Amino acid sequence: MHVSPDAVPTMAFDWGFIKWFVTPSTVEGAGSTFGEVIVNPGRGHARHNHPDAEEILYVISGEAVQTVADGEPFAIKEGDTVHIPAGAYHSTFNATWRPLRLIVTYTPGGEEKALEGAPDLRVHEAGTVAEWRQA
Secondary structure: OOOOHHHOOEEEOOOEEEEEEEOOOOOOOOOOEEEEEEEOOOEEEEEEOOOOOEEEEEEEEOEEEEEEOOOOOEEEEOOOEEEEOOOOOEEEEEOOOOOEEEEEEEEOOOHHHHHHHOOOOEEEOOOOOOOOOOO
16 A cells, blocks of 8 residues: 555644554554654653553654653654653653654554644644644
8 A cells, every 4th residue: 555645634733743654543454553753843742651552763854852761861863763662651852943753653553543632733634734833
């Protein structure tokens, strides 16, 4: 199956954007979730966890400060990979002036559904361009 970025909606938040390319609810037979996340400069997401799924982050470009579980914050940059065990609290903060681009996976898939209840969520339909406005 081929999935174009223009064929999937964009989830926009105060901190950035997500496009889910493969999820169990959108691709028949999929057991994991795969998507791209953009964290805007000077932004990050709140510390949270995924009780039933592990997460893997791969940094396409940019730099950030990452936390996993109770460990010390550490720097991540282009080419780095971060494994987040199921249930581990974590956060990502982009303290630079450039956007941070990540590939994100959940195994098993389905954890992306939790984002649908976020109070700052705005969904841009497939094929439209999400506009970023700094708060």
